Amino acid sequence: MHFADALTEATKKKSPVCVGLDPKVDALPEGIKKDASGVLTFNKGIIDAVKDTACCVKPQLAYYELLGWEGMKVFFETCEYAKKQGLLVIADGKRNDIGSTCEAYADAYLGKDSTIDALTVNPYLGSDGVKPFMERCKKNDKGIFILVKTSNASSGELQDLPVGDEVVHEQLAQLVESWATELLGKSNFSSIGAVVGATYPEEMKYLRTLMPHVPFLIPGYGAQGGTAADVKHGFIPDGTGAIVNASRSIINASKGKDWKEAAAKAASEMAEEIKLALK
């Protein structure tokens, strides 16, 4: 199924909640081994806890790379497990490179047999660094989310530089929309998505108008300060068109023995908050 259609369906069926699988070894709950094998045990527990609430999970590659090749093994095993549990899987790698190298990244994460559904992509290299991913999206029913306006405090240093009457990320948004219209699904959304931070609600409102066919991946909810009221402008009126990621506030909801229950509860509460804000 076309990635945006699968995402829309999962959003309707469950919720727009995306759970960030960003496990820090030191923050693992009591009783779990503080190594790569412990991370896999932990991830499986979180996936089991949130699979009926969340539409997708988003493992952040940095935390797996930090554990060396053993961590990368756990990364792929995590993706496989999540997929089997009926979740969409977004690899958060913010990958980017020139065309030939970009092909390698595209095949690494968005190949035909990959259990990963989508990858986050950094746009600083322009279309050369995006097109190889788009080809895999088309051929293999995969998706990408291109960084447009990120959630961090210093995102404006480059992204908000003034270009004529606009700013850099607005110019980029128009480029992303133009790429997106090449790959529309039945949902009228594209497999080309955008990352738009919850911490910049005004920008999000305007970006929704600039990119009507682009699904938003909204990070920055919870621990980073974004609220349900902040993210609602990323959605279209029927409650689709965006997914909202939270990581620490869900996966680290408890460090005690009740960590799975606490994660399930935090994900449900977040889904409820967003649902209310969208009414």
Added chain:
Amino acid sequence: MHFADALTEATKKKSPVCVGLDPKVDALPEGIKKDASGVLTFNKGIIDAVKDTACCVKPQLAYYELLGWEGMKVFFETCEYAKKQGLLVIADGKRNDIGSTCEAYADAYLGKDSTIDALTVNPYLGSDGVKPFMERCKKNDKGIFILVKTSNASSGELQDLPVGDEVVHEQLAQLVESWATELLGKSNFSSIGAVVGATYPEEMKYLRTLMPHVPFLIPGYGAQGGTAADVKHGFIPDGTGAIVNASRSIINASKGKDWKEAAAKAASEMAEEIKLALK
């Protein structure tokens, strides 16, 4: 030793040639197994062949990630082997993320015990995505190369957007120079470097003036079309301040049994070409 000082010393002792270790399984020479183990054999052969000519090697992470966790194992083994052979090692990952995640990437590649000397970094997230790397540079004598003007055809789509009387990558260059001056070595160069493509020689000339303390990593030589005449403006008059990467033109110089000799010859010829251009 401070990274820029080590790089300057290696450049003077050997050459500014950086060999890109971007092994494609299908392009491995005859007689070498077409899998991750073959890649390691190949990389070791190339390292042996170029270690007296090149100042550093630059494995491109995409080609290792493409081979899954087995590829990542080979990546780290390659870095370790290169380091033992007296080469500086630059991991080409173009990593980037918000602060907390950036810390994980920084520890993954620029930790105290890492055999990697430097990492390439994408600046689209601003200083939040750079500072954690800078801390490791300072604490662990590591380096980074920040993408400023990349070698690919579409690099201008974002990097050349007009901002007042300048363009995006020129504004960024000034930011990079300001970060760089915080981490100067005895060579008067910083451990904060910049990626400036060989394919844009005019821009390189101007960027050298905007970033006097920033060592340049210049990709795009050889297969991508950059020549010795194109890269010379990245250097300062004493022949330091820049390293020039070539990958395919060296590692794929021959697919026959003479692949090591061919790589050694291609690296020597490149070093000679640059030496002549700098005279």
